[in-house]
Amino acid sequence: MSTPPLRRGTRIGTQWLSFRFDGRSYPAQAGDTAASALLANGVRLMGRSVKYRRRRGLLGAGPEEPNALFNVGEQPQLIPNVQATLLLLREGMSLASQNRWPSLRVDLASLLQAGGGLFSAGFYYKTFIWPSWRTYESLIRRLAGLGAAPLDCALPHVAIEHLACDVLVTGAGPAGLAAARAAARAGARVVICESEPVCGGELEFEGGHIDGQTAAAWLVRTLAELESLGARILTSTTVITDNGGEFIAHAEPGGLPGHNTMYRIRPRAMVLAAGALERPIVFCNNDRPGVMLLGAAERYLTRYGTQVGRELVLFANHDRVYASAQRLAAGGMAVRAIVDTRGADALMTGSAAHVLRDSLVAAGVECLAAHAVISANGGSGVRAVRVAPLHGGPPRKIRCDTILVSGGWSPALHGGFHGGAARAYAPPLDSFVAATSTETRRHAGSANGCLELGAALADGHAAGARAAADAKATGHAGVAPQGNGDPSPRLQAFARSPAAPAAERRQFIDLQNDVTVADLRVALAEGFSDIEHVKRYTTLGIGTEQGRSSAVLGAAVLAELKGESLAAVGVSRSRPPYQPVTLRSIAGFHVGDAVMVSRRTPLNDWHVAHGGMLEPMGLWMRPRYYSANGANPFDAAIAEARQVRTAGGIVDGSTLGKLEVAGPDAAAFLDFIYLSKASTMRVGRSKYMVNLREDGMVLDDGLVLRLADDRFLATTGSGHGTHMLSHFEHYRALHWSGRGVTVTDVTEAWAVIVAAGPRCRDALLQVLDTAWQAPIGRLGHMDFADGSHAGQALRVLRASFSGELAFELHCRPAGAVALWEALLAAGLAAYGLEAVDILRVEKGYLTGSELNGQTTPFDLGMAALVKQGNDCLGRALLDRPAFHEATRPRLVGLRACDGRSRFLAGAQLTTAAAPDRPQGFVTSSVYSPTLDQWLGLALLARNQAEGTQLMARDPLRGSDVAVHVVAPVHFDPASERMKG
């Protein structure tokens, strides 16, 4: 690898580094992007298009780049779709092109180009039908998409920062800086997001003078002033979307995920001054490597000292092409011709552009007015260009290796427009600007249609001052900066060169998605005339491109094909994010184990240390079983359930939601919330209670304990605690406002250990402090009393969810482990959720499987509770006729007819007469070690009587099991064990 001559640019240093692209090593200078270094090394072919696999080179120099997307790194930790124009090279970096096999230069899938006619707009709706889509699916999936997904995501955690400020300014070009300075001078707290690594925007190229000094000097002074005023300037940071009043900005210094930050910014007011994106002009073969945006060529030259070609033809529709030509020629490139689509009279005599043109002509540059580039010649790169007069005349060829196009500028509104704000057509731009500014969002500079430096500065200053006032800053914004730079471009609309219909297949509008003029014509012919429909049918502006280079251009071509104005056609909306970001960045900290927050009980560490196999239940982590009791969940659960039935066990019930309801109106409030009355309970007594939604469906169940005349403890399902707190608070605030009742979540204030089984009372009495043994020993079913263990206060409730004699021990978290271990020492064994499920299904008790939001009290066998006549929430709608129809479900028990066959929750229950018409479904099923058979609970149509034989059909898991319907309580229906 020989070292090429040192380049000089504003963004590169003199230190050399090396990188690899498609397996080959190249030199680069510190500060080079992948794009600038490859160009400097003479590499022009950088990718293949997604549909036809056509060769593609660079179009732009920034976030608008649709072609040069690279895989960075190696599998399994490869990062796909990284834009070469934003990727800052580091020593040893390995890059690879995408969408090609076996190589970028020779790609077999490029044979698809031969079938270009078959792959026109909407081809996937019309082809691959016979014999079946499945025949082609595998091949198409291999060909489709951009890049390769990483097999393993080892990207480090993205940093997140929440920011609040008075004024957010997006863009630190002249308008953005003027806005920020005005707002900061007025006393506003300002945050500036600039997508480039340095501030200044177009000042970097155009120069000009501001307030009597060079633009560069003004830039330095303004940045210093902003810093002194406390403004925060975030470079390499792009606002990628808005989310109501919150703006999401993404900082990715160096363009490579891994050191990125997501900002969530809540400003009081915002100035959108993100500039404008240059748009191409469409002509035949305009996708060849060597066809680039004019502004991109200037950027590569200024920033990186990279010449984009040796012999240039410039193709544009505005005055600024002449200033650019002069700068590019001064940079050492030969400008062969300037092709101006405007007539010879477009240049005002004596204007700067006119003078420049004359000097260029004198220097031997051919300046063609009222001409257009008809096509680019060359396969793997541009070798010549064919130009023709627009008003008739034969085309001719001009030798060149690069065609630089500029069809005007489209304001960069995407970052602030994902919310769907309206846009208005701006004739001087032949593009769209924001239709209106609001108090919280203003637009400035070229994003607002001001392309001249002086106008952009004035516009930015005014927007910043108004935004500061909107944010209640009361200071004085000062005087607007005065500037002069490149004059007005005096643009005349021109979107595409003339072409014969057959050639329109090679006139590319969206380079990333291979959308051509022919595709738009097909879409129109097939009835898709609205720009949004055309976008979806043709894939115009989808994917990571999101219309940055194609949206306005596509709309302009569509307008031409429809014979309408661009204003009438409008422009399609883009989707966030404005710039591609990794899913990892969007996920934030919700990845891996942290995908959902987890709650842990005071006994969590004990469970982990003693083989408890934890699983999430709602947000809670709970032991499913203990590995010492069996090699797998099934065996362990059977052993644990058998232990409870024959001796006794303990389970961690701390996850039960616990709400303390207090105040003189607490009893009345609970009477309103629950189906049965709390006010009739005596202190020291508990009750199983059910509450309903307003529509009469059962919401939750649990025990309610009366702690005092004006104080209750309501327990809820484990995964339901937070929801039930909201439910209680909602009705307390809405219907009980001002009444004497409060609701306090005490879930974490009480650990709960459930001791169950025939020996649990003996074990408990061993553990309790002596004074409490007698009263607790006499405790009746559903009664509770105070107790203590090792001097720590307990609340002991005799209640059962297993059908066994059982006690709930409520203790403070600090004493939970000691109590748990004391119970183990007293002969009880720990059991997990699998065993809990076996025990409760044997007894016919309910969980969320049955309380699924679609069941009424009648469905669940709770008619007796309804008959108590409490006029509670949801009671009024229980009388709806639909709740009493014969097809409503009811809770039943099921048993396998042969006793041995396994059936699972979710299986559909059908009759022999109607095997395709489900009569209900299995809600829960377990293997019962006590009854030595598979049994379950189900919700079954009421007209299916007990004793009926049904089929539990489970086609997805491949089982059909004959079952018969029984009562829901399979074990100890008289409840002698738990009440004895």
Add this chain to the structure above:
Amino acid sequence: MQTQSSRCSIDRQAHGRVLEFAAFSWPQPGDAMVGWPSVAGAVRRDALNRAILLHFAPGRVLAPDPSAATEALLDAAAAQGVGSGIDVTGKWEHYIIAGPDAARLLACAIEPGAVLENRECAAVTLFDCPAVIARTHAGFELWLQSSYSADFLATAERFRAALQRT
């Protein structure tokens, strides 16, 4: 439990009983709340500048390690029919987040400057974990719902590492 870096520390603080007092309605007449941090967001501190009453949400007050005087205040309010006091010992864990990067670490979840701009304490959600936050001379104090503490500390540690990279 402690998470340490050179620029930010999260230290768990020992504490005893904790009470919550919830008012039946809010706001209350002025004379009903004499001696209270009567404005939501206000904190009443003792002579050692320790928070003794944190009015973290309208009508809801946290009373860590209540002294006899504080308990008497709460009891009197309950007796006057202002609201109910509940013993929530074990519900909250107390942490101090200190160091130059303390605010930046919290800014991964909230903007502490904005949240505490016009108040001394606030009920917030940090990395999906419910908490009450207040300023201290050293940084911030945090009352975190105890079942979330393991996840909170793990997530905070991941962000602390991310901040060191950026």
